[in-house]
Amino acid sequence: MIKFAKPIAAAAALALVAGSAAFAETRVTYKSAKAASSYYQMGVQISEALKAGTDGEIIVTVEESQGSTQNVMEVRARGADYVFTTPPSLVSLAQEGKAMFEGKGDPAFDEIRALFPIPSLTMHFVVADSAGITDFAGLEGKSILLGKGSFGATEGEKYLGLFGLEGKVDIADVELSGAVQALKNGQIDGFVTAGSYPAPNVIEAAASTGVTVLSLTDEQIEATKRTRLTIPAGTYAGQTEDIATTSLPVVAFTTTKMDDDTAYALTKTFWENKAAMGETAGWWNGVDETLMANITTKLHAGAVKYYEEAGFELTDAQK
Structure with a gap:
């Protein structure tokens, strides 16, 4: 009995460490555009930047999309891990039940929140x-x-x-x-x-x-x-x-289902790694604080926390 005590203790410790690592890792689905598009490539770059910038604590899976309208519509069935890109104007139309969203309104659209701008x-x-x-x-x-x-x-x-x-x-x-x-x-x-x-x-x-x-x-x-x-x-x-x-304008969005800590980490890591992304893909150099004015909808509370810490000027409508 005694000779098995150490292996059992070691196995238990290993299981505890593995469990903690699994708990610490956050998985996010990023839905962007068609695989052949530059916006899909941007999604891949964001995925790599978030993995590197969080030491693997945030793992992003990039999903192909047929368009911005589809991305918004999927909010109705997605969970807390969903991040998607779309023009802010489409979010407003969805929330108002207008144009392509007429007759397709859903309370889930009111829970959409912005994270950060991407190239327009x-x-x-x-x-x-x-x-x-x-x-x-x-x-x-x-x-x-x-x-x-x-x-x-x-x-x-x-x-x-x-x-x-x-x-x-x-x-x-x-x-x-x-x-x-x-x-x-x-x-x-x-x-x-x-x-x-x-x-x-x-x-x-x-x-x-x-x-x-x-x-x-x-x-x-x-x-x-x-x-x-x-x-x-x-x-x-x-x-x-x-x-x-x-x-x-195009913006990365999520919903209120995402917890504040994850939204904060996503936003903070994006901005802190944007310059490095710009060294390999010039389109990121066109993204700066001035594009925040293009976000005409509410920001996620976790994102607001980062922007206030970083000294960004936010409008009342964004908070």
Whole structure:
């Protein structure tokens, strides 16, 4: 009996340690976008940053999504571990039961809370330098690729109408994935794309062909009813001046089901590791304290705790 005492004690101690480790580990599901998108890549980067920044105490599983609306709808069936990305405007629509959420209201939508901003969907009107286009009026009579079914395509078409170009631009029947090659071959004069900046397809076009990304005037930005965003000079090859454009803010959300400590840890670790993420993926460098103004819904109480400790200025509506 005596000779088994030490192994039994050791096994019990090991079980206690293992149990404590399991208890300490927090698992989170992060639902972002389609696997081929830049936003899915961002989810993977956030997952890696949170694991490293918490010494493995927070483990994030990234899930593919078919879109922001789906992400919001899944709040109804998800638990305390659910984090998802969507524009704040969609959360407001869900809470008000409007647009795509009409007739689909649910009390769970009222429990959605924001954590932190991620790179915005940024509009790029990209034209070949050889086309000699310097403003939107110059698009008349030119061949422009809008793509199909994407936010950028829908938004681009809307802007052409707003700026008096409806029916005056030749819309190219080419998939957005072929935009850079079509620009190189002279098949199109330009293309429209929406994504976080610096956008990979714009980087490629600027480096291989020479392009201009058109700036919007203050009046044009106001007409779009979108959020103003500045792409700093030097973001793309040959870009010597800031670009004034529009964006659709995107934010990481959870719900009140998540405990305050986890929300605090997620928010704190994100901001503390953002600079390191920016060293390997430039789109994180566009995320700073100014994007907090794009969060028009309530923040999670755990996130509020971090922001107040870090000296962020919050609005009453965010608290």
